[in-house]
Amino acid sequence: xxxxxxxxxxxxxxxxxxxxxxxxxxxxxxxxxxxxxxxxxxxxxxxxxxxxxxxxxxxxxxxxxxxxxxxxxxxxxxxxxxxxxxxxxxxxxxxxxxxxxxxxxxxxxxxxxxxxxxxxxxxxxxxxxxxxxxxxxxxxxxxxxxxxxxxxxxxxxxxxxxxxxxxxxxxxxxxxxxxxxxxxxxxxxxxxxxxxxxxxxxxxxxxxxxxxxxxxxxxxxxxxxxxxxxxxxxxxxxxxxxxxxxxxxxxxxxxxxxxxxxxxxxxxxxxxxxxxxxxxxxxxxxxxxxxxxxxxxxxxxxxxxxxxxxxxxxxxxxxxxxxxxxxxxxxxxxxxxxxxxxxxxxxxxxxxxxxxxxxxxxxxxxxxxxxxxxxxxxxxxxxxxxxxxxxxxxxxxxxxxxxxxxxxxxxxxxxxxxxxxxxxxxxxxxxxxxxxxxxxxxxxxxxxxxxxxxxxxxxxxxxxxxxxxxxxxxxxxxxxxxxxxxxxxxxxxxxxxxxxxxxxxxxxxxxxxxxxxxxxxxxxxxxxxxxxxxxxxxxxxxxxxxxxxxxxxxxxxxxxxxxxxxxxxxxxxxxxxxxxxxxxxxxxxxxxxxxxxxxxxxxxxxxxxxxxxxxxxxxxxxxxxxxxxxxxxxxxxxxxxxxxxxxxxxxxxxxxxxxxxxxxxxxxxxxxxxxxxxxxxxxxxxxxxxxxxxxxxxxxxxxxxxxxxxxxxxxxxxxxxxxxxxxxxxxxxxxxxxxxxxxxxxxxxxxxxxxxxxxxxxxxxxxxxxxxxxxxxxxxxxxxxxxxxxxxxxxxxxxxxxxxx
Amino acid sequence: xxxxxxxxxxxxxxxxxxxxxxxxxxxxxxxxxxxxxxxxxxxxxxxxxxxxxxxxxxxxxxx
Numbered sequence: 050x051x052x053x054x055x056x057x058x059x060x061x062x063x064x065x066x067x068x069x070x071x072x073x074x075x076x077x078x079x080x081x082x083x084x085x086x087x088x089x090x091x092x093x094x095x096x097x098x099x100x101x102x103x104x105x106x107x108x109x110x111x112x113x114x115x116x117x118x119x120x121x122x123x124x125x126x127x128x129x130x131x132x133x134x135x136x137x138x139x140x141x142x143x144x145x146x147x148x149x150x151x152x153x154x155x156x157x158x159x160x161x162x163x164x165x166x167x168x169x170x171x172x173x174x175x176x177x178x179x180x181x182x183x184x185x186x187x188x189x190x191x192x193x194x195x196x197x198x199x200x201x202x203x204x205x206x207x208x209x210x211x212x213x214x215x216x217x218x219x220x221x222x223x224x225x226x227x228x229x230x231x232x233x234x235x236x237x238x239x240x241x242x243x244x245x246x247x248x249x250x251x252x253x254x255x256x257x258x259x260x261x262x263x264x265x266x267x268x269x270x271x272x273x274x275x276x277x278x279x280x281x282x283x284x285x286x287x288x289x290x291x292x293x294x295x296x297x298x299x300x301x302x303x304x305x306x307x308x309x310x311x312x313x314x315x316x317x318x319x320x321x322x323x324x325x326x327x328x329x330x331x332x333x334x335x336x337x338x339x340x341x342x343x344x345x346x347x348x349x350x351x352x353x354x355x356x357x358x359x360x361x362x363x364x365x366x367x368x369x370x371x372x373x374x375x376x377x378x379x380x381x382x383x384x385x386x387x388x389x390x391x392x393x394x395x396x397x398x399x400x401x402x403x404x405x406x407x408x409x410x411x412x413x414x415x416x417x418x419x420x421x422x423x424x425x426x427x428x429x430x431x432x433x434x435x436x437x438x439x440x441x442x443x444x445x446x447x448x449x450x451x452x453x454x455x456x457x458x459x460x461x462x463x464x465x466x467x468x469x470x471x472x473x474x475x476x477x478x479x480x481x482x483x484x485x486x487x488x489x490x491x492x493x494x495x496x497x498x499x500x501x502x503x504x505x506x507x508x509x510x511x512x513x514x515x516x517x518x519x520x521x522x523x524x525x526x527x528x529x530x531x532x533x534x535x536x537x538x539x540x541x542x543x544x545x546x547x548x549x550x551x552x553x554x555x556x557x558x559x560x561x562x563x564x565x566x567x568x569x570x571x572x573x574x575x576x577x578x579x580x581x582x583x584x585x586x587x588x589x590x591x592x593x594x595x596x597x598x599x600x601x602x603x604x605x606x607x608x609x610x611x612x613x614x615x616x617x618x619x620x621x622x623x624x625x626x627x628x629x630x631x632x633x634x635x636x637x638x639x640x641x642x643x644x645x646x647x648x649x650x651x652x653x654x655x656x657x658x659x660x661x662x663x664x665x666x667x668x669x670x671x672x673x674x675x676x677x678x679x680x681x682x683x684x685x686x687x688x689x690x691x692x693x694x695x696x697x698x699x700x701x702x703x704x705x706x707x708x709x710x711x712x713x714x715x716x717x718x719x720x721x722x723x724x725x726x727x728x729x730x731x732x733x734x735x736x737x738x739x740x741x742x743x744x745x746x747x748x749x750x751x752x753x754x755x756x757x758x759x760x761x762x763x764x765x766x767x768x769x770x771x772x773x774x775x776x777x778x779x780x781x782x783x784x785x786x787x788x789x790x791x792x793x794x795x796x797x798x799x800x801x802x803x804x805x806x807x808x809x810x811x812x813x814x815x816x817x818x819x820x821x822x823x824x825x826x827x828x829x830x831x832x833x834x835x836x837x838x839x840x841x842x843x844x845x846x847x848x849x850x851x852x853x854x
Numbered sequence: 855x856x857x858x859x860x861x862x863x864x865x866x867x868x869x870x871x872x873x874x875x876x877x878x879x880x881x882x883x884x885x886x887x888x889x890x891x892x893x894x895x896x897x898x899x900x901x902x903x904x905x906x907x908x909x910x911x912x913x914x915x916x917x
Contacts, residue, residue: 110897158893165894181890231880239873243866263858270862 069096070208071113091117095207099163102170107163114159116208123392125205127366127377128198137197137217137365139187145175146192150211152204155184164209171203186211215380216361230347233282234340240274240282241333245827247271248330252824268320271329279313283336301479301522304486308517309336315510328514331826335519338834342526346533346546355544355772362433367391367398370442383445391441397434399445400452402427406441409598410434438598473550474798475525479518486516493817504819511821515812519830520805520837524798525550528841532794535849540777541787548773551757552791557737558685558784559728559751562695562705564744565761567672568778574607578666581658585665589658592629592636595619600656601627601638604668626657635661672701677782679708684785686710690737694719694727696747725750732756742784743770783852790849797844801837808833 064073068085069092080087083100087093095115099107107114127133140147154160161179164186168174173196177188190196204211247267250260286306293300309332316327368390369378375390380398383389388404391397397410408424412434421437424430430443432452449455490512497505529546536543543549560566581589586608593605595616616629626639637644637659644657645664655669685691692714693705699717706715719727728751731737741748741755744762749770752758760772761781776784812829815821879885 158896161890161893162897165897179890180887181893182887228880231885232877235873235876235880239869243869266858266862 067092067113069113069115070117089117098207104163104166104169107159110159110162111157114157116154118206118208119210121202121205121210125198125201128201129195130377133366133377133379134197141192144192145189147187147189148197149185149187151185152209152211153184154209155179155181171200174200213365214361215363215365230340230344234344236277237282237333237337237340240278241337244271244274244330244333248326251326268326271327272317272320275313275329275332278333278336279309282340283309299480299483300476301518304479304483304516304518305522307513311510311513326823328823328826331830334831335517338519339522342523345530346526362396363398364396380449383449385445385448387445389443389445391436391443393436393439395436397430397432397436399432399449400447401430401443401445403430404442404444407439408436408441409438411437473525473547474795475521478802482518486512489813497819508817508819511816512813514826515816515821516809520808520833521802523834523837524801524805524841527838528794528798528845531842531845535845536787539852540780541774543774548757549791549794552740552788553795554738555740555757555788557690557739559692559694559739559741561743561748562693562701563672563697565742566674566678568675573671573673574668576666576668581665585660588631588634588636589638591631592616592619592627592638596621596627604656674708675781681782681785682709682713686712692716694724696720721747721750724748725754728754786852793848794845797841801841804840805833805837
């Protein structure tokens with residue numbers, strides 16, 4: 050019903066919505082199959098494949114769920130090579146093989162349905178299972194020759210092209226998830242629940258006959274419950290405390306482990322000598338809450354990766370030409386002098402020289418510059434560029450590890466772990482806290498020592514137990530963990546909770562220009578000189594349709610008129626332009642030199658038009674700045690030092706000066722390594738805490754060097770470089786709010802520290818006066834933890850309420 | 855032997871059973887993906903509804 054509604058609606062306005070992918074298109078372009086409209090042959094083919102196999106349920110689950118399949122001819126030939134396939138597989142024997150493929154397009158329930166019914170399209174597949182949050186599919190298939198290649202080609206043909214990169218080969222075995230924290234929580238929770246249950250009777254009926262009879266049984270059971278908690282669940286606290294002490298740092302784990310150790314030893318001594326029932330239930334509860342805090346702080350974005358390097362951009366294999374024969378070769382095995390074949394949309398894997406073909410290279414990965422560069426035979430081509438126009442033949446002049454792009458990654462910043470040198474707010478408070486606790490323990494112990502030695506020991510241990518900073522240790526994980534989720538809901542994805550603490554300390558912001566301040570999705574196209582008639586526009590569109598040049602396609606999308614006439618004498622002159630004749634009018638579309646004949650160089654990118662050798666005008670392409678940039682900079686400039694660091698030439702300088710507030714430093718012509726060293730020198734010399742915003746691989750070094758590196762992404766499913774955070778471009782102008790929230794979260798932590806000190810003072814009162822009974826500990830410790838968790842959760846939600854609009 | 859020993863053994867055994875079931879389910883990957891199964895279970899009905907219809911129309915055509 051729904052679908053027919055859509056069809057009738059679209060018929061009325063003479064526009065059609067593609068049944069497969071939902072793209073709106075004109076009457077003249079539509080392709081009809083089985084009374085359904087399609088925008089292109091690709092979409093129609095997918096529909097026909099699914100229709101033949103009774104899989105049209107795909108279209109019932111969601112409206113227009115599909116994607117136009119990409120042209121992949123020959124792209125996956127390397128999957129015929131068993132050595133390469135072997136490295137990708139998860140499991141393999143003679144009969145079956147299992148592979149997990151990453152498919153970025155997975156986005157709806159239709160996707161899950163079609164991908165889990167793959168066995169109906171290819172009989173080699175025995176079953177397939179989608180992991181939606183991770184956007185992966187795990188396929189079990191019979192291990193025949195070329196089976197994987199067929200499967201991958203099948204997936205691509207229905208619009209679900211998997212993303213296979215060099216990274217898959219290198220990390221395949223390291224991806225095992227670490228579940229030890231969950232096991233530890235399970236152990237601690239199990240012990241906590243059961244020991245509460247068993248210790249409960251003794252809290253109330255101390256001298257009852259029945260209870261006295263079984264007292265020792267209960268106590269020893271408590272002891273055995275606490276053993277796995279102390280020696281397994283809490284072992285990380287001990288090892289971290291010892292590590293800290295060796296380095297001379299009193300981190301928060303020192304008072305925690307001291308508390309746990311004293312709790313355990315004192316309780317054990319108490320039950321051995323029958324002094325009392327001990328504090329075993331408080332002990333398990335404490336460890337349980339602490340571990341929960343750790344769990345809550347863990348990052349939760351399965352489908353995002355913050356550790357990507359160039360490997361996730363590079364293909365696994367390329368086509369090598371030896372003696373006129375093509376063969377697939379793994380990238381690592383490439384040598385100097387190898388002849389390679391680069392197909393359309395493929396990445397140049399290695400620094401090389403162009404031998405043959407029309408090179409139109411998009412270096413946006415490397416330099417951030419989006420306008421493709423034309424190269425002639427004999428020109429040098431750097432690794433990381435993407436070929437946009439046809440097939441190339443190149444000769445490698447270096448090995449992969451020597452390439453310019455890969456060398457960037459050998460810089461030390463990528464080996465450094467930012468967290469190692471970071472002192473968290475909890476750690477900085479724990480030093481004074483630990484000293485204060487030890488001081489109070491000694492003083493009160495000393496006082497009681499002169500009255501009663503037994504009570505003195507009792508008091509010292511009680512102080513150490515009650516001062517165990519459970520509430521303090523929970524404040525930061527729950528505040529930051531909750532903030533991390535709130536940011537994530539607003540499309541700002543942080544690598545971990547430490548990033549928020551770092552953000553709160555930032556005093557300087559640096560922005561990349563292309564792709565960060567400007568949008569790569571929309572290019573502003575302006576037309577200058579004499580006006581074009583409608584028929585002329587239609588003619589130009591008709592001619593443009595024949596060209597695959599990126600600028601032609603952009604202009605074609607921009608003009609979007611109906612195509613009326615057929616083109617005769619169409620000719621494409623590589624690197625110059627296109628020409629064609631329609632109704633005796635001869636059109637020339639292309640570079641200034643090609644159309645007008647002048648050789649002067651223009652800085653900006655433009656397409657010139659002439660009709661019958663008469664110059665008509667030009668379309669110039671400009672990057673469009675994101676909306677609201679100006680307002681955002683005005684807000685930020687009050688609190689932060691701002692810099693724009695661009696890899697481009699200074700052609701945009703005047704525009705930027707107009708757009709941005711006056712006191713912003715604009716620096717141009719920065720190569721990736723310049724950006725890195727610029728940030729390094731700022732950090733060293735003027736002690737700035739820098740937050741860097743960038744997009745391409747060219748910013749990767751700068752992102753790693755800065756205190757907080759943020760990748761700006763138009764589509765978070767597309768890979769972004771290694772960074773601390775990924776921000777969706779649509780919320781880019783919310784950065785001032787995010788920064789403010791980061792600062793406020795630190796304040797929330799400080800308030801909750803204040804609250805937990807109050808609990809500690811109450812507890813210490815009982816401890817130093819020698820009145821700390823197990824029941825008080827059992828009430829006070831969970832109460833303080835739970836109220837702190839409640840407090841910080843409510844506060845973080847309260848301060849972030851403004852983000853919602 | 856007092857009944858308390860029986861009760862404690864039973865309750866502890868029960869708790870341990872749950873504990874090991876949990877550990878086992880974590881190990882088997884039950885918690886790795888908590889979203890897809892919720893969608894998947896809705897598909898079964900649709901496929902079942904579809905296929906009988908198909909077979910009916912086919913048999914009609916044949917006869």
